Amino acid sequence: MGSAERKERQRAELREQILQVARDIVMKEGFGALSMRKLADAVEYAPATLYLHFENRDAIARELCVRGFQELLAVLEPAAACEEPVERLSRLAAAYVAFGLKQPETYRLVFMEDPKLSADLFQDQDEGAGPKSFAVLVRAFEALKAAGQALEDTTPVRLAEVFWAGLHGIVSLKLTCSGFQGTPAEVLAQTLVTSSVHGSKPARATRRTR
Amino acid sequence: MGSAERKERQRAELREQILQVARDIVMKEGFGALSMRKLADAVEYAPATLYLHFENRDAIARELCVRGFQELLAVLEPAAACEEPVERLSRLAAAYVAFGLKQPETYRLVFMEDPKLSADLFQDQDEGAGPKSFAVLVRAFEALKAAGQALEDTTPVRLAEVFWAGLHGIVSLKLTCSGFQGTPAEVLAQTLVTSSVHGSKPARATRRTR
DNA sequence: ACCGTTCTGTGAACACCGTTCATTTATTGC
DNA sequence: GCAATAAATGAACGGTGTTCACAGAACGGT
Numbered sequence: 001m002g003s004a005e006r007k008e009r010q011r012a013e014l015r016e017q018i019l020q021v022a023r024d025i026v027m028k029e030g031f032g033a034l035s036m037r038k039l040a041d042a043v044e045y046a047p048a049t050l051y052l053h054f055e056n057r058d059a060i061a062r063e064l065c066v067r068g069f070q071e072l073l074a075v076l077e078p079a080a081a082c083e084e085p086v087e088r089l090s091r092l093a094a095a096y097v098a099f100g101l102k103q104p105e106t107y108r109l110v111f112m113e114d115p116k117l118s119a120d121l122f123q124d125q126d127e128g129a130g131p132k133s134f135a136v137l138v139r140a141f142e143a144l145k146a147a148g149q150a151l152e153d154t155t156p157v158r159l160a161e162v163f164w165a166g167l168h169g170i171v172s173l174k175l176t177c178s179g180f181q182g183t184p185a186e187v188l189a190q191t192l193v194t195s196s197v198h199g200s201k202p203a204r205a206t207r208r209t210r
Numbered sequence: 211m212g213s214a215e216r217k218e219r220q221r222a223e224l225r226e227q228i229l230q231v232a233r234d235i236v237m238k239e240g241f242g243a244l245s246m247r248k249l250a251d252a253v254e255y256a257p258a259t260l261y262l263h264f265e266n267r268d269a270i271a272r273e274l275c276v277r278g279f280q281e282l283l284a285v286l287e288p289a290a291a292c293e294e295p296v297e298r299l300s301r302l303a304a305a306y307v308a309f310g311l312k313q314p315e316t317y318r319l320v321f322m323e324d325p326k327l328s329a330d331l332f333q334d335q336d337e338g339a340g341p342k343s344f345a346v347l348v349r350a351f352e353a354l355k356a357a358g359q360a361l362e363d364t365t366p367v368r369l370a371e372v373f374w375a376g377l378h379g380i381v382s383l384k385l386t387c388s389g390f391q392g393t394p395a396e397v398l399a400q401t402l403v404t405s406s407v408h409g410s411k412p413a414r415a416t417r418r419t420r
Numbered sequence: 421a422c423c424g425t426t427c428t429g430t431g432a433a434c435a436c437c438g439t440t441c442a443t444t445t446a447t448t449g450c
Numbered sequence: 451g452c453a454a455t456a457a458a459t460g461a462a463c464g465g466t467g468t469t470c471a472c473a474g475a476a477c478g479g480t
Binding site: 004007035036037047048051056057 | 436437438439440441447448
């Protein structure tokens with residue numbers, strides 16, 4: 001009777017368990033240390049069993065990638081709730097950097113590994129954490145522009161792209177380039193915010209004449 | 211007699227040849243495709259022979275890394291010769307991005323692979339392409355500041371760090387994240403320059419550097 | 421010219437890796 | 451209980467980095 005559903009559920013549970021253990025390994029030892037054999041060992045199955053639930057290692061990586069990005073989005077969204085545009089950007093930057101530094105291996109997996117991995121993240125135009133996260137930034141710059149505090153002749157989309165690139169650069173250089181251990185990432189991020197905001201007059205001052 | 215020097219020279223030549231072939235493989239197929247066996251095959255020696263000239267695969271990678279960075283420096287220096295501060299920054303940004311896009315695999319190797327690789331690049335305080343390249347950027351921001359076109363309360367060093375991070379972010383997101391194929395990297399880089407250069411208005415710090 | 425040393429080069433092996441597939445084991449419907 | 455179906459596996463294939471005992475060539479001294 002209900003045994004069909006139970007089997008399906010058990011199947012899903014094992015799949016989930018595999019992913020959880022894989023996530024643990026990645027966070028603890030990095031993506032490079034995630035091998036099918038080690039993973040199989042950790043979940044106490046034979047290596048071949050993993051292939052009943054995932055096409056191959058890349059499929060597991062992709063799934064972890066998607067979830068990692070969702071975590072990032074979950075961290076960005078509260079920061080985006082802030083009303084004041086400059087403050088909002090500041091909080092977004094802080095949240096982004098904090099995420100990257102707290103979960104370096106996850107960050108590496110999502111943004112610095114094979115291009116194939118992040119391909120899916122931006123595939124669906126509206127759905128997916130990729131476009132959603134980006135939209136959060138774009139809205140922040142729209143708000144900034146509405147307040148007259150952004151460069152006038154640059155679209156919010158482009159500003160958001162450059163801003164994201166700046167954040168990503170800060171985080172990823174911290175993660176890979178030992179030469180960038182000088183200034184703390186949080187400070188760099190706030191400098192980025194400052195230089196992204198045109199004319200740093202107090203926020204609620206009169207709108208700039210255009 | 212001179213046979214000792216000749217042997218030494220031959221040794222160096224083989225070492226050099228190994229590196230050249232390794233470089234070709236990396237540029238053509240990426241660092242991941244560089245295997246000791248394939249490399250040994252290409253130089254027509256047994257795999258074990260490679261270990262007479264390099265401690266291990268990482269040692270080869272490190273060497274390629276150093277040279278890659280030197281190439282980048284060689285591209286940046288002409289751009290740094292420009293007198294006008296804003297124009298100089300613009301040319302530096304363009305050169306950096308062009309290098310990254312033209313030699314993606316080299317760029318990946320230098321800036322996006324194992325942190326151990328880039329460790330050496332910034333080790334020597336003055337020598338080495340790492341600090342030298344960074345110094346080029348710092349000087350550009352010093353010039354910008356002298357011309358009164360940079361944020362006043364931020365040091366050139368920090369501005370250079372954020373600028374570099376921005377450039378790196380642009381290039382690396384282009385290389386890995388398929389979602390960033392919207393705006394061309396060159397355009398983003400110029401937007402970065404624009405937002406890094408404070409307009410004629412003097413900047414007053416927002417008080418919120420938490 | 422020979423011999424012993426020293427250096428260059430190698431084949432074979434070890435321990436891993438991702439992946440496949442025939443085979444066994446467990447579970448189900450009847 | 452039995453046949454059918456699903457889950458799990460052991461063994462294998464070809465690949466990886468790396469090591470090491472061994473062979474061969476080149477050398478300096480006599």
